[in-house]
Amino acid sequence: MVAVGFHSHWLNGIDYIGQSGKTASKGAKYPPEYTGYTFPLATSIVLSGQYEDDLDNCEDIVYTGQGGNNLLGNKRQIQDQVMLRGNLGLKNCMEQCVPVRVVRGHQSANSYVGKVYTYDGLYQVVNYWAEKGVSGFTVFKFRLKRLEGQPLMTTNQVQYTRGRIPNSISEIRGLVCVDISDGQEDIPIPATNLVDDPPVAPAGNCKGTCVDPKSCACARLNGSDFPYVHRDGGRLIEPKAVVFECGPNCGCGPGCVNRTSQRGLRYRLEVFRTPKKGWGVRSWDYIPSGAPVCEYIGILKKTDEVDTASENSYIFDIDCLQTMKGLDGRERRLGDVTLPTYLEKDDDKKSESVPEFCIDAGSTGNVARFINHSCQPNLFVQCILSTHHNIKLARVTLVAADNIPPLKELTYDYGYALDSVMDPDGKIRQMACYCGAEDCRKRLF
Template sequence: MVAQSLKCTETESEVFTRRVSARIKEKQRADKELLVRRRVLSDQKDVGGGGRGKSVKHCYKRARADKTVNGENANVELEKTHKGFEVVAEPMNRSLEATEAGVACTFEKSDHAKVKETLRLFNKYYLHFVQEEEKRCGKAEAERKASKASKSKKRAAPEDTKSKAKRPDLKAVSKMMETNEILYYEKRIGDIPGIKVGHQFYARAEMVAVGFHSHWLNGIDYMGQNYKKGHHFLGYTMTHGNSKSHLGLPSEYMNYTFPLAVAIVLSGMYEDDLDNAEDVVYTGQGGHDLTGNKRQIQDQKMERGNLALKNCVEQCVPVRVVRGHESKSSYTGRVYTYDGLYKVVQYWAEKGISGFTVYKYRLRRLEGQPILTTNQVHFSFGRVPQSVSEIRGLVCEDITGGQESLPIPATNLVDDPPVAPIGYKYCKSIQVEKNVKLPTNATGCSCKGHCVDPKICACAMLNGSDFPYVSRDGGRLIEAKDVVFECGPKCGCGPDCVNRTSQRGLKYRLEVFRTPKKGWAVRSWDFIPSGAPVCEYTGILVRTQDLDNVSENNYIFDIDCLQTMRGLGGRERRLRDVTVSTIISSGRPDDLKSETVPEFCIDAGSTGNIARFINHSCEPNLFVQCVLSSHHDIKLARVMLFAADNIPPLQELTYDYGYALDSVYGPDGKIKQMACYCGAADCRKRLF
């Protein structure tokens, strides 16, 4: 079943939706009129853009009707009744329901999207357990210092943080097992839907979470004898009370001899392994010295995974092969790449290097699959340049002019002759229009040095009496929130406080590059872990009413925290923060001004930073998060872009602009349309 906490979140959202449904209906007429006035777009194309025109950056549109649901609501189980039993489908194999203004629509997400949602859920649990571990270690460190300061032998010894270290990745996948949120719980032969050759996992536990390899330690994953007995079935499970029964064995498995191997991991743990990419000699399991020196300490036996691989030889069953490599950029220190299906063509027993009997298996890669990507395991789309001289198509060494701590080069392999980005002024921070008055700085917290205890930190109390970030990997947001309250100018903590994570500027090497159809785009040369802040959306902070007559500026970003919270368009449904929920439900006029029109917006047309070049995607790898630090006025929140997934180097960075289809009107009052070229599996084919 889905975790109770997630169910509670959905209930709060539904209650709030009912509360404001009347206002939404009243707004729709005014919203449409506003869009007719504001979103008048010309037919002029961007030079070299291939038909798309300028990148449209207007993110929160009030007339949107395509409501999306976040990973939490996507995991809500569909229950069917059949002869007194509940038939419960696998939680991620669901049709998702989205509702706007009382109109329901149902759609089925692609396999790729299901995999992505499952990994996002895993990462959220992972970061929650990382936070628990950081709290535990912080408490132990405080006790150690207190014990040392007191110099008292009677004081109890502090907790040994190393000897009792926990594994947040294993706890995360255990949580998903408990709540029935593993994507493909039953093992299956062949490819896994939604996972293509070249897919990268950043932890063994990630493979378990999606059902790609069911054990975080064993190198061989296999279907046991219980599959022959019909105790497992790929599909539905019938439940009645606390008991479960299965619908029987699939017909395609009836004639197999079990156990059968379905996947192996090559990670260099055995001294007798031989990996020649297309041809592999794999050492069976057992008799291994688990201390890490790779040596055999006893004979292997023809049982379990060894017997499963032997049966694959005799029954011509292919196995999935994953290769693990060390990776300094990965948050676990390793990265695992799916290299496709291999046929187990031969097996034999021999005396290994250490003198003990080991079983060997020769595997040969099946033909007709995509080329191997292991040699470029860190880079799905090519090799990261090591110096400026290696950058192909370089048209500008640093578009920031030295403003950022890291230079941002621009490349163009599309235009002839190649051109650099022009028509704007780079500015790393928000510029405020003269007629906009910023609120006075908030009082802040009285912490010293670092904010440690969320129960006494005034800023943490605004986040539900907890810190929204973990300090691992330079700071990562645990999950998307309505609004993140950070420490500000009047707080007693320093710049290294974990609750200032989004204020530290760029920390990843970014590149602006030209695309054939989407104009300019952005990618990172570094691995970006999920939850990491990428950049702020900067420009000129202006009043929305001052832009009513602007028809060709496509870099306007509405600051609309209230709409963000309601989950309209491409944003997640949140509304979990007690403080902000109270503000909304209070119905105070000042707080509800942006119910109809956001009062302020960021204009990045003539002045902006790297964020103005980030394109839209229907399956983005970034998400928008409103952040309050110097003050607490939600109408003037900072707009931050965070990583929604673990992003490998050289993958384009994207976020969902949040347009509803048929929401943009031309000067003649007719609906305008723009094609979407994001290439996502679930692409809506149109930007608006």
């Protein structure tokens, strides 16, 4: 970056034009269009893990100013920062609405220096403040937001895993709720908001051994084998139209591998505010492919009793039967599932065309209601039967479709067909999609 003039200093995270209109490390004068600006002015910043207080939410950044950091030692803060040089440059950028280039550094085993750098576009400095950092010294914080209308971030093309997991509640930045499950889950789920000013909390309240598959009646319904492998606490081998799990009428205990989805949360999740998509969810832990993440919880309703005029966006149709039959463009998923005889003879044509039941998480739900849509998601929907075999009332569980690194946003495909959503007047409703996927459909519905 130094060689091509993109960032003029090999070590400083902030590059800036100095008081005399020169760069921080070069002597060349800048063009006359800079006349009238107050200097110094920051031109670019690099996020590469040098500062323990940085917080990176992709399109929303809390960046730690320069100075007082033991760059050649343990990288921790060892003295207070001052409002000079690059720090003053970022402050002047905010006051004069000058955008700043943002570059990210990523660990890379294939690079001879151990890192690759990606340019992720222009960001606007929207706020700054001074606070006591993690190490107890005063640091300046600068909040930057990515300007709209730019191409997708180059970071999307690399495995983005950099991020610092907080060690305690007191270290969580932008905390608006300590536990949105209010103790209903075994693992607390904090919520953070670094987007809204002032920050607000998400609405809504949260109101849950077999060894031989040949001797397990539930395993026989799954094609005479267990749908899960024992590795990593139980992982689904492949997506199925429906998974039959052991339940209260079985002789096995809660440790049975065929009860994997019933064990509650196993990963530390965080609800966070996104710039364009409302609330989102990410995991602090690595999630292996096939691992159940969470169940979609809400109030069970009949679909024909849902108030379509309310614009409730937390309705989840239980469309297991439609998926099994490959209706309305759904990708048929059956595999080796052996259906009970009464399910194969289902003559309810209405239930075939439209799901009879749905889950309404609008007023009562769990963390799943905050998981966003993506046209290229990292979760998939899995219908599960455990306490009964009524496929119209299957439990809905979200399962990892791939290995998911820590701090990666969790997403699944909402499955809307374009032009399928109507307003109360019968007109087609449209909603733009901001998932950022390479093959994004541009519209949610």
